Amino acid sequence: MRESKLWFWHILTAVIILVLLGLHMGIMHLSAILNVLGIGPDDPTKSAEVFHRSQQLFFMITYILLLGAALFHGLYGLRSMLFELSLSKTLEKFIGGLCAVAGFALFVYGSYVAVAVFQLKGV
Amino acid sequence: MGSRMQNRLKNNLGLLGWLSGGRYGAERYAYALHRLSGLGILAYFLMHIFVTGSRVRGPESWESWMAFFSTPLFKIGELLVFLAFAYHAVNGIRLILVEFGYMVGKPGLPSYPYSYSTLRQRPLFVVVMVLAAVLMIIGGADFYHMMK
Numbered sequence: 485m486r487e488s489k490l491w492f493w494h495i496l497t498a499v500i501i502l503v504l505l506g507l508h509m510g511i512m513h514l515s516a517i518l519n520v521l522g523i524g525p526d527d528p529t530k531s532a533e534v535f536h537r538s539q540q541l542f543f544m545i546t547y548i549l550l551l552g553a554a555l556f557h558g559l560y561g562l563r564s565m566l567f568e569l570s571l572s573k574t575l576e577k578f579i580g581g582l583c584a585v586a587g588f589a590l591f592v593y594g595s596y597v598a599v600a601v602f603q604l605k606g607v
Numbered sequence: 608m609g610s611r612m613q614n615r616l617k618n619n620l621g622l623l624g625w626l627s628g629g630r631y632g633a634e635r636y637a638y639a640l641h642r643l644s645g646l647g648i649l650a651y652f653l654m655h656i657f658v659t660g661s662r663v664r665g666p667e668s669w670e671s672w673m674a675f676f677s678t679p680l681f682k683i684g685e686l687l688v689f690l691a692f693a694y695h696a697v698n699g700i701r702l703i704l705v706e707f708g709y710m711v712g713k714p715g716l717p718s719y720p721y722s723y724s725t726l727r728q729r730p731l732f733v734v735v736m737v738l739a740a741v742l743m744i745i746g747g748a749d750f751y752h753m754m755k
């Protein structure tokens with residue numbers, strides 16, 4: 485894929501992450517403040533809360549979307565930083581391939597978890 | 608050293624370039640911090656994928672991980688991740704705006720006193736830093752409340 489297309493996806497995923505991670509951070513890390521305002525659970529990391537969210541279609545879809553966007557954005561960012569270190573073309577190809585394979589494997593694993601937990605019964 | 612490698616190194620300061628703003632000023636330090644915060648978030652995120660993967664094994668597995676992460680050391684680490692996110696997100700908005708040519712002014716003939724794009728986008732930079740600081744204070748207050 486041409487570098488300009490990868491850069492476009494880097495920016496597009498940044499916007500997706502901004503929205504979805506903003507929501508995630510708000511729920512997980514501003515819970516004490518939101519709780520004072522009467523919004524949200526006491527402790528969002530309690531297993532009952534975690535499984536309740538995980539078994540809603542909205543959260544399952546947004547988790548997978550966020551996973552894909554964050555993996556692309558993060559690994560492309562890492563690749564760009566490494567490419568600036570005057571590496572040989574062979575090493576650049578190896579790093580690019582490694583990022584692609586690792587990103588894909590993590591996406592498959594994370595998506596499997598999101599779908600499997602969504603389908604868990606009796607939790 | 609071959610001429611090809613010399614050409615590659617000519618304009619490359621490597622990691623040292625991250626540490627010294629030089630004539631590039633505050634935005635250069637913002638750039639270095641953006642990368643550092645990005646690397647920190649990525650390291651946390653890769654670990655986060657495996658920790659949240661424990662949900663597959665049921666609530667007991669999840670609770671044992673949460674008990675493991677309940678020590679003050681990990682809580683401080685979590686706060687650092689939030690601070691990195693707040694900075695990276697807000698500074699990222701600035702970078703996207705600048706990338707698409709917003710807030711950098713229109714090109715014109717150079718006339719004294721000289722203006723340049725970094726200077727023209729400085730107000731945006733200041734607003735972004737203030738916004739990041741506000742988010743960090745809110746996040747810090749939430750962690751303080753949680754730790755009490």
